[in-house]
Amino acid sequence: MIDTILQHKSIRKYKSKSIDDKILNNILEAATKASTTGNMQVYSIVVSKDETIKERLWESHFKQDMVKQAPVVLTFCADFNRFNKWCKQRNAEPGYDNFLSFYTASIDALLAAQNAAIAAEDNNLGICYLGTTTYMAKSIIEILELPNGVVPVTTLVLGYPDESPDLTDRLPLEGIVHNEKYSDYSVDDINRIYNEKESLSQTKELIEINKTENLAQIFTDKRYTKKDNIHFSNEFLNIIKEQGFMNNSD
Amino acid sequence: MIDTILQHKSIRKYKSKSIDDKILNNILEAATKASTTGNMQVYSIVVSKDETIKERLWESHFKQDMVKQAPVVLTFCADFNRFNKWCKQRNAEPGYDNFLSFYTASIDALLAAQNAAIAAEDNNLGICYLGTTTYMAKSIIEILELPNGVVPVTTLVLGYPDESPDLTDRLPLEGIVHNEKYSDYSVDDINRIYNEKESLSQTKELIEINKTENLAQIFTDKRYTKKDNIHFSNEFLNIIKEQGFMNNSD
Numbered sequence: 117m118i119d120t121i122l123q124h125k126s127i128r129k130y131k132s133k134s135i136d137d138k139i140l141n142n143i144l145e146a147a148t149k150a151s152t153t154g155n156m157q158v159y160s161i162v163v164s165k166d167e168t169i170k171e172r173l174w175e176s177h178f179k180q181d182m183v184k185q186a187p188v189v190l191t192f193c194a195d196f197n198r199f200n201k202w203c204k205q206r207n208a209e210p211g212y213d214n215f216l217s218f219y220t221a222s223i224d225a226l227l228a229a230q231n232a233a234i235a236a237e238d239n240n241l242g243i244c245y246l247g248t249t250t251y252m253a254k255s256i257i258e259i260l261e262l263p264n265g266v267v268p269v270t271t272l273v274l275g276y277p278d279e280s281p282d283l284t285d286r287l288p289l290e291g292i293v294h295n296e297k298y299s300d301y302s303v304d305d306i307n308r309i310y311n312e313k314e315s316l317s318q319t320k321e322l323i324e325i326n327k328t329e330n331l332a333q334i335f336t337d338k339r340y341t342k343k344d345n346i347h348f349s350n351e352f353l354n355i356i357k358e359q360g361f362m363n364n365s366d
Numbered sequence: 367m368i369d370t371i372l373q374h375k376s377i378r379k380y381k382s383k384s385i386d387d388k389i390l391n392n393i394l395e396a397a398t399k400a401s402t403t404g405n406m407q408v409y410s411i412v413v414s415k416d417e418t419i420k421e422r423l424w425e426s427h428f429k430q431d432m433v434k435q436a437p438v439v440l441t442f443c444a445d446f447n448r449f450n451k452w453c454k455q456r457n458a459e460p461g462y463d464n465f466l467s468f469y470t471a472s473i474d475a476l477l478a479a480q481n482a483a484i485a486a487e488d489n490n491l492g493i494c495y496l497g498t499t500t501y502m503a504k505s506i507i508e509i510l511e512l513p514n515g516v517v518p519v520t521t522l523v524l525g526y527p528d529e530s531p532d533l534t535d536r537l538p539l540e541g542i543v544h545n546e547k548y549s550d551y552s553v554d555d556i557n558r559i560y561n562e563k564e565s566l567s568q569t570k571e572l573i574e575i576n577k578t579e580n581l582a583q584i585f586t587d588k589r590y591t592k593k594d595n596i597h598f599s600n601e602f603l604n605i606i607k608e609q610g611f612m613n614n615s616d
Contacts, residue, residue, distance in 0.1 A: 118488055121396045121481055144543055146371045148536050150480065151495045154589055157537055162544045169546055193548075198541070199585075202556050206582035211592020216599040219472075219500060223520060226473055227495075230400065230480035231371055238368055245401045245477075250469060261547045270473060286398050287407055291448070293394055294412045296419055297511045298443075306452050332456035335449075339404055342461020349466040349614040364599040 120238045125283055127242025130185040130275035134165075139239050140188060143274070146235035150227040158217075159225035160195040161232075162260050163188060172259045176252040177271065182244055186273035191249070191256065192229040194221030196361075197265035218267065218361035225269045233272055242277035245270055251348045253355040264360045285313055370488045375533055377492025380435040380525035384415075389489050390438060393524070396485035400477040408467075409475035410445040411482075412510050413438060422509045426502040427521070432494055436523035441499070441506065442479040444471030446611075447515035468517065468611035475519045483522055492527035495520055501598045503605045514610045535563055 140163070147161060164170055165188055173191075174183040183189060196212045203210040211217075233243045249256065249271045256268045291309035301309070313319060319331050326334045336342075356362055390413070397411060414420055415438055423441075424433040433439060446462045453460040461467075483493045499506065499521045506518045541559035551559070563569060569581050576584045586592075606612055 118392065118396060118485055121399050121485060124399050124401070126401060141539070142368065144539055146368060148539065148542055149371050149374050151374070151376060151483070151493075153495075153497045154585065155534055155536075156585065156590075157542060160542055160544060160548065162546070162548055164546055166546050198551055198556070198559070201551055202560050203582045203586055205553060205556055206580045208580070208582035208586040209592070210586055211595050212590070214592075214595050214599040215603055216500065216595050217590075219602065220497065222469075222472070223476055223497075226476040227480045227483075230477045231484075233401070233477075234481075234484060235368055235371060243401075245403075247403045247470065247473075250466065259547075260544075263548065263550050266548065284405055286405075289391070289394055289398065292398055292407060292410055294410060294510075296412070296414055296416050297509075298410065298412055298513065298516065300513050301448055301451055303455060306448070306455055309448070310452050330456045330458070332453045332458035335404065335406065336453055336458040336460055340406075340462070340467075342459070342464075343616075345461050345464050345466050346614055346616060349464040352469065353465055353614065364596055364603065366593075366596060 120234060123283070124237060125281050126244040127277045127279060127281070128182045128244055129277070129279040130182060130187070130242065130273070131278045132187070133276045134187045135241065135274060142239065143232050143235040147228040147232040150231040152224045152227070153220050156199055157224065158194065158196050158199050158221040159228055160193045160198070160266065161228065162191040162193065164191065164260070169259065173256070176255040176259065177246050177248040180246065180248070182273050183246070186275035188274040190232060190272045190274065191260060191268050192225040192270050192272070193262060193266050193268050194218055194225050195266045196221055197263050200265055213360050213363040215356070215361060215364055218356055222269045229270050229272055236274050241274050244273050246273065250352050253352055257355070257359070267356060267359045267361070285316060287313065370484055373533070374487060375531050376494040377527045377529060378432045378494055379527070379529040380432060380437070380492065380523070381528045382437070383526045384437045385491065385524060393482050393485045393489065397478040397482040400481040402474045402477070403470045406449055407474065408444065408446050408449050408471040409478055410443045410448070410516065411478065412441040412443065414441065419509065423506070426505040426509065427496050427498040430496065430498070432523050433496070436525035438524040440482060440522045440524065441510060441518050442475040442520050442522070443512060443516050443518050444468055444475050445516045446471055447513050450515055463610050463613040465606070465612060465614055468606055472519045479520050479522055486524050491524050494523050496523065500602050503602060507605070507609070517606060517609045517611065535566060537563065
Protein backbone atom coordinates (compact mmCIF):
# COMPACT_ATOMS: atom_id res chain seq x y z
CA MET A 117 0.00 0.00 0.00
CA ILE A 118 2.59 2.45 1.18
CA ASP A 119 4.60 1.23 -1.81
CA THR A 120 1.84 2.29 -4.21
CA ILE A 121 1.98 5.76 -2.67
CA LEU A 122 5.77 5.97 -2.54
CA GLN A 123 6.12 4.82 -6.16
CA HIS A 124 3.66 7.37 -7.57
CA LYS A 125 4.60 9.01 -10.85
CA SER A 126 2.32 10.95 -13.17
CA ILE A 127 1.80 9.19 -16.50
CA ARG A 128 1.38 11.29 -19.65
CA LYS A 129 1.36 8.54 -22.33
CA TYR A 130 -1.27 5.81 -22.39
CA LYS A 131 -1.99 2.59 -24.27
CA SER A 132 -5.34 2.35 -26.03
CA LYS A 133 -6.33 -0.62 -23.82
CA SER A 134 -9.64 0.09 -22.08
CA ILE A 135 -10.27 -0.26 -18.36
CA ASP A 136 -12.42 -3.13 -17.18
CA ASP A 137 -15.72 -1.98 -15.63
CA LYS A 138 -15.00 -4.00 -12.51
CA ILE A 139 -11.71 -2.20 -11.97
CA LEU A 140 -13.25 1.20 -12.69
CA ASN A 141 -16.05 0.50 -10.21
CA ASN A 142 -13.49 -0.51 -7.63
CA ILE A 143 -11.72 2.84 -8.13
CA LEU A 144 -14.97 4.81 -7.88
CA GLU A 145 -16.00 2.85 -4.79
CA ALA A 146 -12.62 3.71 -3.23
CA ALA A 147 -13.20 7.38 -4.05
CA THR A 148 -16.48 7.42 -2.13
CA LYS A 149 -14.82 6.03 1.02
CA ALA A 150 -12.75 9.18 1.57
CA SER A 151 -13.60 11.42 4.49
CA THR A 152 -16.30 13.99 3.69
CA THR A 153 -17.46 16.95 5.74
CA GLY A 154 -20.29 15.85 8.03
CA ASN A 155 -20.79 12.86 5.71
CA MET A 156 -22.59 15.21 3.31
CA GLN A 157 -20.66 13.86 0.27
CA VAL A 158 -20.96 17.19 -1.50
CA TYR A 159 -19.12 16.22 -4.67
CA SER A 160 -19.76 14.33 -7.90
CA ILE A 161 -17.57 12.38 -10.28
CA VAL A 162 -18.24 12.53 -14.02
CA VAL A 163 -16.81 9.51 -15.86
CA SER A 164 -16.13 10.30 -19.52
CA LYS A 165 -15.11 7.55 -21.99
CA ASP A 166 -16.93 8.67 -25.12
CA GLU A 167 -14.49 9.81 -27.82
CA THR A 168 -16.51 12.88 -28.76
CA ILE A 169 -16.76 14.10 -25.19
CA LYS A 170 -13.10 13.32 -24.54
CA GLU A 171 -12.16 15.27 -27.66
CA ARG A 172 -14.04 18.30 -26.35
CA LEU A 173 -12.44 17.91 -22.91
CA TRP A 174 -9.03 17.63 -24.64
CA GLU A 175 -9.62 21.00 -26.26
CA SER A 176 -10.48 22.53 -22.88
CA HIS A 177 -7.45 21.00 -21.20
CA PHE A 178 -5.01 22.87 -23.44
CA LYS A 179 -4.98 19.97 -25.93
CA GLN A 180 -2.86 17.74 -23.73
CA ASP A 181 -2.74 14.47 -25.67
CA MET A 182 -3.16 12.26 -22.62
CA VAL A 183 -6.81 13.39 -22.39
CA LYS A 184 -7.51 11.75 -25.75
CA GLN A 185 -5.18 8.79 -25.19
CA ALA A 186 -6.36 7.73 -21.74
CA PRO A 187 -9.52 5.60 -21.93
CA VAL A 188 -11.15 7.24 -18.90
CA VAL A 189 -11.36 10.87 -17.77
CA LEU A 190 -12.74 11.54 -14.29
CA THR A 191 -13.89 15.08 -13.55
CA PHE A 192 -14.26 15.72 -9.82
CA CYS A 193 -16.76 18.44 -8.98
CA ALA A 194 -17.68 20.37 -5.87
CA ASP A 195 -21.43 19.63 -5.82
CA PHE A 196 -24.11 21.07 -3.54
CA ASN A 197 -26.81 20.63 -6.21
CA ARG A 198 -27.79 17.11 -5.10
CA PHE A 199 -27.70 18.01 -1.40
CA ASN A 200 -29.74 21.17 -1.95
CA LYS A 201 -32.38 19.24 -3.90
CA TRP A 202 -32.62 16.69 -1.10
CA CYS A 203 -33.01 19.46 1.51
CA LYS A 204 -35.72 21.21 -0.46
CA GLN A 205 -37.64 17.95 -0.93
CA ARG A 206 -37.52 17.51 2.85
CA ASN A 207 -38.85 20.92 3.88
CA ALA A 208 -35.32 21.99 4.92
CA GLU A 209 -33.92 25.32 3.72
CA PRO A 210 -30.31 24.90 2.48
CA GLY A 211 -27.87 27.74 3.16
CA TYR A 212 -25.05 26.45 0.97
CA ASP A 213 -24.79 29.12 -1.70
CA ASN A 214 -21.69 30.74 -0.20
CA PHE A 215 -17.89 30.59 -0.47
CA LEU A 216 -17.36 28.39 2.59
CA SER A 217 -19.73 25.79 1.14
CA PHE A 218 -17.87 25.88 -2.16
CA TYR A 219 -14.56 25.39 -0.38
CA THR A 220 -15.98 22.58 1.79
CA ALA A 221 -17.29 20.83 -1.30
CA SER A 222 -13.90 21.29 -2.98
CA ILE A 223 -12.22 19.51 -0.07
CA ASP A 224 -14.67 16.60 -0.42
CA ALA A 225 -13.98 16.37 -4.15
CA LEU A 226 -10.19 16.48 -3.74
CA LEU A 227 -9.98 13.83 -1.01
CA ALA A 228 -12.15 11.56 -3.16
CA ALA A 229 -9.90 12.23 -6.16
CA GLN A 230 -6.78 11.21 -4.29
CA ASN A 231 -8.42 7.98 -3.14
CA ALA A 232 -9.30 7.27 -6.78
CA ALA A 233 -5.73 8.02 -7.85
CA ILE A 234 -4.24 5.59 -5.33
CA ALA A 235 -6.82 2.90 -6.06
CA ALA A 236 -6.07 3.25 -9.79
CA GLU A 237 -2.33 2.95 -9.27
CA ASP A 238 -2.88 -0.04 -7.01
CA ASN A 239 -4.66 -1.61 -9.98
CA ASN A 240 -1.55 -1.04 -12.15
CA LEU A 241 -3.10 1.92 -13.93
CA GLY A 242 -1.34 5.22 -14.50
CA ILE A 243 -2.90 8.54 -13.56
CA CYS A 244 -2.33 12.22 -14.15
CA TYR A 245 -4.06 15.23 -12.59
CA LEU A 246 -5.06 18.08 -14.89
CA GLY A 247 -4.50 21.47 -13.28
CA THR A 248 -6.19 23.03 -16.28
CA THR A 249 -9.56 22.11 -14.72
CA THR A 250 -9.82 25.34 -12.72
CA TYR A 251 -8.51 27.48 -15.59
CA MET A 252 -11.07 26.11 -18.00
CA ALA A 253 -13.97 25.52 -15.61
CA LYS A 254 -16.37 27.47 -17.81
CA SER A 255 -15.96 25.29 -20.87
CA ILE A 256 -15.90 22.09 -18.80
CA ILE A 257 -19.22 23.14 -17.25
CA GLU A 258 -20.64 23.50 -20.76
CA ILE A 259 -19.28 20.17 -22.03
CA LEU A 260 -20.38 18.15 -19.00
CA GLU A 261 -23.61 20.14 -18.54
CA LEU A 262 -22.93 20.91 -14.89
CA PRO A 263 -25.90 22.67 -13.27
CA ASN A 264 -25.95 25.48 -10.70
CA GLY A 265 -24.23 24.40 -7.48
CA VAL A 266 -21.60 22.33 -9.31
CA VAL A 267 -18.01 23.42 -10.12
CA PRO A 268 -15.25 21.19 -11.58
CA VAL A 269 -12.20 21.31 -9.32
CA THR A 270 -9.84 18.67 -10.66
CA THR A 271 -9.58 15.99 -13.33
CA LEU A 272 -7.83 12.62 -13.36
CA VAL A 273 -6.99 10.74 -16.53
CA LEU A 274 -6.64 6.97 -16.07
CA GLY A 275 -5.21 4.28 -18.28
CA TYR A 276 -2.49 1.71 -18.83
CA PRO A 277 0.92 3.45 -18.96
CA ASP A 278 2.76 3.63 -22.26
CA GLU A 279 5.85 5.13 -20.67
CA SER A 280 7.92 4.45 -17.60
CA PRO A 281 9.27 7.75 -16.31
CA ASP A 282 11.63 8.06 -13.35
CA LEU A 283 10.24 9.06 -9.99
CA THR A 284 9.75 12.82 -9.84
CA ASP A 285 12.13 14.66 -7.54
CA ARG A 286 10.69 16.10 -4.33
CA LEU A 287 12.03 18.64 -1.87
CA PRO A 288 13.57 17.04 1.24
CA LEU A 289 11.10 16.45 4.05
CA GLU A 290 12.57 19.31 6.08
CA GLY A 291 11.51 21.64 3.26
CA ILE A 292 7.82 20.78 3.75
CA VAL A 293 7.47 19.82 7.41
CA HIS A 294 7.52 22.20 10.39
CA ASN A 295 7.82 21.05 13.99
CA GLU A 296 5.22 22.39 16.42
CA LYS A 297 4.97 25.80 14.69
CA TYR A 298 5.91 27.24 11.31
CA SER A 299 9.59 28.13 11.18
CA ASP A 300 10.10 30.66 8.42
CA TYR A 301 12.91 30.12 5.92
CA SER A 302 16.25 31.94 5.98
CA VAL A 303 18.22 32.58 2.79
CA ASP A 304 20.41 29.60 3.68
CA ASP A 305 17.38 27.40 4.30
CA ILE A 306 16.01 28.15 0.84
CA ASN A 307 19.37 27.45 -0.80
CA ARG A 308 19.71 24.16 1.04
CA ILE A 309 16.11 22.99 0.43
CA TYR A 310 16.23 23.71 -3.30
CA ASN A 311 19.82 22.58 -3.83
CA GLU A 312 19.11 19.02 -4.92
CA LYS A 313 16.34 20.05 -7.35
CA GLU A 314 18.53 22.76 -8.86
CA SER A 315 21.44 20.35 -9.30
CA LEU A 316 19.53 17.75 -11.34
CA SER A 317 20.68 17.21 -14.91
CA GLN A 318 17.10 17.56 -16.19
CA THR A 319 16.90 20.96 -14.47
CA LYS A 320 19.97 22.08 -16.42
CA GLU A 321 18.39 20.84 -19.65
CA LEU A 322 15.17 22.70 -18.90
CA ILE A 323 17.05 25.93 -18.30
CA GLU A 324 18.83 25.53 -21.63
CA ILE A 325 15.60 24.81 -23.52
CA ASN A 326 13.77 27.72 -21.87
CA LYS A 327 16.71 30.13 -22.17
CA THR A 328 16.30 31.40 -18.61
CA GLU A 329 18.93 32.11 -15.96
CA ASN A 330 17.60 29.43 -13.62
CA LEU A 331 14.73 27.08 -12.75
CA ALA A 332 12.71 29.63 -10.76
CA GLN A 333 12.43 31.86 -13.82
CA ILE A 334 10.93 28.97 -15.81
CA PHE A 335 8.05 29.03 -13.35
CA THR A 336 7.61 32.79 -13.08
CA ASP A 337 8.27 33.70 -16.73
CA LYS A 338 7.05 30.65 -18.68
CA ARG A 339 4.84 28.18 -16.86
CA TYR A 340 2.84 30.08 -14.26
CA THR A 341 3.03 33.76 -15.11
CA LYS A 342 1.44 36.56 -13.11
CA LYS A 343 -0.61 37.60 -16.16
CA ASP A 344 -2.12 34.13 -16.61
CA ASN A 345 -2.70 33.70 -12.88
CA ILE A 346 -4.60 36.98 -12.65
CA HIS A 347 -6.64 36.13 -15.74
CA PHE A 348 -7.59 32.66 -14.48
CA SER A 349 -8.19 33.94 -10.92
CA ASN A 350 -10.90 36.24 -12.22
CA GLU A 351 -12.35 33.61 -14.54
CA PHE A 352 -12.54 31.08 -11.72
CA LEU A 353 -14.00 33.56 -9.21
CA ASN A 354 -16.65 34.43 -11.83
CA ILE A 355 -17.49 30.75 -12.28
CA ILE A 356 -17.81 30.23 -8.52
CA LYS A 357 -20.23 33.16 -8.49
CA GLU A 358 -22.13 32.07 -11.60
CA GLN A 359 -22.57 28.56 -10.20
CA GLY A 360 -24.19 30.11 -7.13
CA PHE A 361 -21.50 30.05 -4.45
CA MET A 362 -20.84 33.72 -3.73
CA ASN A 363 -23.89 34.80 -1.73
CA ASN A 364 -21.93 35.71 1.36
CA SER A 365 -24.39 38.09 3.00
CA ASP A 366 -27.89 37.80 4.39
CA MET B 367 -4.15 -1.27 0.04
CA ILE B 368 -7.58 -0.98 -1.43
CA ASP B 369 -8.68 -2.60 1.84
CA THR B 370 -7.16 0.24 3.86
CA ILE B 371 -9.17 2.68 1.75
CA LEU B 372 -12.39 0.65 1.80
CA GLN B 373 -12.23 0.15 5.58
CA HIS B 374 -11.74 3.84 6.40
CA LYS B 375 -13.61 5.20 9.38
CA SER B 376 -12.97 8.46 11.20
CA ILE B 377 -11.73 7.93 14.76
CA ARG B 378 -12.75 10.38 17.47
CA LYS B 379 -11.32 8.67 20.59
CA TYR B 380 -7.61 7.97 20.96
CA LYS B 381 -5.29 6.12 23.33
CA SER B 382 -2.50 8.15 24.91
CA LYS B 383 0.13 5.94 23.22
CA SER B 384 2.52 8.09 21.19
CA ILE B 385 3.44 7.52 17.55
CA ASP B 386 6.91 6.24 16.79
CA ASP B 387 9.05 8.77 14.89
CA LYS B 388 9.78 6.21 12.20
CA ILE B 389 6.06 5.69 11.53
CA LEU B 390 5.38 9.42 11.57
CA ASN B 391 8.19 10.03 9.10
CA ASN B 392 6.83 7.30 6.86
CA ILE B 393 3.44 9.08 6.88
CA LEU B 394 4.99 12.46 6.11
CA GLU B 395 7.10 10.95 3.36
CA ALA B 396 3.94 9.44 1.85
CA ALA B 397 2.28 12.86 2.00
CA THR B 398 5.04 14.42 -0.09
CA LYS B 399 4.64 11.82 -2.84
CA ALA B 400 1.19 13.06 -3.82
CA SER B 401 0.76 14.85 -7.12
CA THR B 402 1.46 18.58 -6.92
CA THR B 403 0.85 21.29 -9.52
CA GLY B 404 3.92 21.62 -11.74
CA ASN B 405 5.90 19.90 -8.97
CA MET B 406 5.91 23.23 -7.11
CA GLN B 407 4.94 21.58 -3.79
CA VAL B 408 3.18 24.71 -2.63
CA TYR B 409 2.05 23.43 0.75
CA SER B 410 3.48 22.85 4.20
CA ILE B 411 2.67 20.45 7.02
CA VAL B 412 2.92 21.59 10.63
CA VAL B 413 3.37 18.68 13.03
CA SER B 414 2.16 19.55 16.54
CA LYS B 415 2.76 17.20 19.50
CA ASP B 416 3.45 19.67 22.28
CA GLU B 417 0.65 19.66 24.88
CA THR B 418 0.50 23.46 25.17
CA ILE B 419 0.20 23.95 21.42
CA LYS B 420 -2.33 21.12 21.12
CA GLU B 421 -4.37 22.70 23.90
CA ARG B 422 -4.49 25.97 21.98
CA LEU B 423 -5.40 24.15 18.76
CA TRP B 424 -8.10 22.27 20.68
CA GLU B 425 -9.64 25.60 21.68
CA SER B 426 -9.62 26.72 18.03
CA HIS B 427 -11.15 23.48 16.81
CA PHE B 428 -14.34 23.98 18.83
CA LYS B 429 -12.84 22.07 21.78
CA GLN B 430 -13.19 18.68 20.11
CA ASP B 431 -11.53 16.33 22.60
CA MET B 432 -9.75 14.27 19.98
CA VAL B 433 -7.38 17.22 19.35
CA LYS B 434 -6.05 16.88 22.89
CA GLN B 435 -6.25 13.07 22.99
CA ALA B 436 -4.50 12.30 19.71
CA PRO B 437 -0.72 12.42 20.09
CA VAL B 438 -0.14 14.15 16.75
CA VAL B 439 -1.96 16.98 14.99
CA LEU B 440 -1.03 17.71 11.37
CA THR B 441 -2.06 21.09 9.97
CA PHE B 442 -1.92 21.16 6.17
CA CYS B 443 -1.38 24.61 4.74
CA ALA B 444 -1.56 26.15 1.30
CA ASP B 445 1.93 27.69 1.16
CA PHE B 446 3.44 29.97 -1.48
CA ASN B 447 5.75 31.63 1.06
CA ARG B 448 8.62 29.17 0.52
CA PHE B 449 8.23 29.20 -3.27
CA ASN B 450 8.07 33.01 -3.37
CA LYS B 451 11.22 33.30 -1.27
CA TRP B 452 13.01 30.91 -3.59
CA CYS B 453 11.91 32.89 -6.66
CA LYS B 454 13.02 36.20 -5.16
CA GLN B 455 16.44 34.76 -4.24
CA ARG B 456 16.81 33.68 -7.88
CA ASN B 457 15.99 36.99 -9.54
CA ALA B 458 12.56 35.67 -10.57
CA GLU B 459 9.43 37.75 -9.88
CA PRO B 460 6.65 35.56 -8.40
CA GLY B 461 3.07 36.34 -9.42
CA TYR B 462 1.37 34.06 -6.90
CA ASP B 463 -0.52 36.51 -4.71
CA ASN B 464 -3.89 35.78 -6.30
CA PHE B 465 -6.93 33.55 -5.81
CA LEU B 466 -5.94 30.94 -8.41
CA SER B 467 -2.59 30.46 -6.67
CA PHE B 468 -4.36 30.05 -3.33
CA TYR B 469 -6.69 27.45 -4.81
CA THR B 470 -3.81 25.63 -6.53
CA ALA B 471 -1.90 25.51 -3.26
CA SER B 472 -5.04 24.24 -1.51
CA ILE B 473 -5.24 21.35 -3.97
CA ASP B 474 -1.59 20.47 -3.26
CA ALA B 475 -2.22 20.54 0.50
CA LEU B 476 -5.36 18.39 0.28
CA LEU B 477 -3.88 15.67 -1.93
CA ALA B 478 -0.92 15.46 0.45
CA ALA B 479 -3.31 15.24 3.41
CA GLN B 480 -5.19 12.31 1.92
CA ASN B 481 -1.93 10.46 1.26
CA ALA B 482 -1.01 11.02 4.90
CA ALA B 483 -4.43 9.77 6.03
CA ILE B 484 -4.13 6.54 4.06
CA ALA B 485 -0.51 5.97 5.10
CA ALA B 486 -1.53 6.47 8.74
CA GLU B 487 -4.40 4.01 8.48
CA ASP B 488 -2.13 1.53 6.74
CA ASN B 489 0.08 1.79 9.86
CA ASN B 490 -2.92 0.87 12.05
CA LEU B 491 -3.43 4.42 13.22
CA GLY B 492 -6.78 6.17 13.31
CA ILE B 493 -7.34 9.56 11.73
CA CYS B 494 -9.94 12.30 11.69
CA TYR B 495 -10.15 15.42 9.54
CA LEU B 496 -11.09 18.68 11.25
CA GLY B 497 -13.39 20.80 9.11
CA THR B 498 -13.07 23.55 11.70
CA THR B 499 -9.68 24.45 10.14
CA THR B 500 -11.20 26.85 7.60
CA TYR B 501 -13.67 28.30 10.12
CA MET B 502 -10.91 29.08 12.58
CA ALA B 503 -8.07 29.85 10.18
CA LYS B 504 -7.33 33.18 11.87
CA SER B 505 -6.61 31.72 15.29
CA ILE B 506 -4.71 28.75 13.81
CA ILE B 507 -2.50 31.23 11.92
CA GLU B 508 -1.73 32.94 15.23
CA ILE B 509 -1.03 29.71 17.13
CA LEU B 510 1.19 28.18 14.43
CA GLU B 511 2.74 31.55 13.46
CA LEU B 512 1.92 31.15 9.78
CA PRO B 513 3.44 33.98 7.72
CA ASN B 514 2.03 35.81 4.70
CA GLY B 515 1.41 33.41 1.82
CA VAL B 516 0.34 30.57 4.13
CA VAL B 517 -3.27 29.54 4.92
CA PRO B 518 -4.33 26.43 6.90
CA VAL B 519 -6.77 24.37 4.82
CA THR B 520 -7.27 21.15 6.73
CA THR B 521 -6.11 19.30 9.83
CA LEU B 522 -5.61 15.61 10.54
CA VAL B 523 -5.40 14.18 14.03
CA LEU B 524 -3.51 10.87 14.26
CA GLY B 525 -3.28 8.28 16.99
CA TYR B 526 -4.08 4.76 18.11
CA PRO B 527 -7.87 4.23 18.11
CA ASP B 528 -9.67 3.90 21.43
CA GLU B 529 -12.96 3.06 19.78
CA SER B 530 -14.10 0.81 16.98
CA PRO B 531 -17.02 2.45 15.21
CA ASP B 532 -18.97 0.85 12.39
CA LEU B 533 -18.23 1.87 8.83
CA THR B 534 -19.96 5.13 8.01
CA ASP B 535 -22.84 4.85 5.55
CA ARG B 536 -22.31 6.26 2.07
CA LEU B 537 -24.71 7.12 -0.73
CA PRO B 538 -24.89 4.42 -3.41
CA LEU B 539 -22.37 4.87 -6.22
CA GLU B 540 -25.10 5.97 -8.64
CA GLY B 541 -25.71 8.94 -6.31
CA ILE B 542 -22.17 10.26 -6.85
CA VAL B 543 -21.13 9.06 -10.30
CA HIS B 544 -22.37 10.43 -13.64
CA ASN B 545 -21.76 8.73 -16.97
CA GLU B 546 -20.25 10.86 -19.74
CA LYS B 547 -22.08 14.04 -18.63
CA TYR B 548 -23.87 15.23 -15.51
CA SER B 549 -27.41 13.87 -15.33
CA ASP B 550 -29.42 16.08 -13.03
CA TYR B 551 -31.55 14.49 -10.33
CA SER B 552 -35.31 14.02 -10.53
CA VAL B 553 -37.47 13.97 -7.39
CA ASP B 554 -37.52 10.17 -7.62
CA ASP B 555 -33.74 10.02 -8.03
CA ILE B 556 -33.26 12.00 -4.82
CA ASN B 557 -35.70 9.81 -2.90
CA ARG B 558 -33.99 6.65 -4.13
CA ILE B 559 -30.42 7.88 -3.52
CA TYR B 560 -31.13 9.05 0.04
CA ASN B 561 -33.47 6.19 0.95
CA GLU B 562 -30.90 3.92 2.60
CA LYS B 563 -29.36 6.74 4.64
CA GLU B 564 -32.78 7.94 5.80
CA SER B 565 -33.82 4.42 6.81
CA LEU B 566 -30.87 3.76 9.15
CA SER B 567 -31.72 3.28 12.82
CA GLN B 568 -29.06 5.84 13.81
CA THR B 569 -30.73 8.39 11.54
CA LYS B 570 -33.98 7.87 13.42
CA GLU B 571 -32.16 8.32 16.73
CA LEU B 572 -30.53 11.52 15.49
CA ILE B 573 -33.87 12.95 14.46
CA GLU B 574 -35.30 12.19 17.91
CA ILE B 575 -32.34 13.79 19.71
CA ASN B 576 -32.41 16.87 17.48
CA LYS B 577 -36.21 17.20 17.52
CA THR B 578 -36.40 17.83 13.77
CA GLU B 579 -38.81 16.42 11.19
CA ASN B 580 -36.05 14.63 9.26
CA LEU B 581 -32.33 14.23 8.65
CA ALA B 582 -32.01 17.08 6.15
CA GLN B 583 -33.23 19.57 8.78
CA ILE B 584 -30.46 18.45 11.14
CA PHE B 585 -27.99 19.72 8.55
CA THR B 586 -29.77 22.95 7.63
CA ASP B 587 -31.04 23.93 11.09
CA LYS B 588 -28.40 22.52 13.47
CA ARG B 589 -25.08 21.47 11.99
CA TYR B 590 -24.38 23.69 8.98
CA THR B 591 -26.69 26.69 9.19
CA LYS B 592 -26.87 29.48 6.66
CA LYS B 593 -25.95 32.02 9.36
CA ASP B 594 -22.75 30.18 10.32
CA ASN B 595 -21.83 29.52 6.71
CA ILE B 596 -22.13 33.20 5.81
CA HIS B 597 -20.15 34.20 8.88
CA PHE B 598 -17.33 31.76 8.18
CA SER B 599 -17.36 32.50 4.43
CA ASN B 600 -16.52 36.12 5.16
CA GLU B 601 -13.97 35.23 7.83
CA PHE B 602 -12.21 32.82 5.46
CA LEU B 603 -12.28 35.22 2.50
CA ASN B 604 -10.76 37.88 4.78
CA ILE B 605 -8.01 35.48 5.80
CA ILE B 606 -7.23 34.59 2.18
CA LYS B 607 -6.92 38.32 1.52
CA GLU B 608 -4.90 39.06 4.66
CA GLN B 609 -2.46 36.26 3.86
CA GLY B 610 -1.86 37.91 0.49
CA PHE B 611 -3.88 35.86 -1.99
CA MET B 612 -6.48 38.30 -3.31
CA ASN B 613 -4.49 40.57 -5.61
CA ASN B 614 -6.44 39.64 -8.71
CA SER B 615 -5.70 42.68 -10.87
CA ASP B 616 -2.58 44.22 -12.39
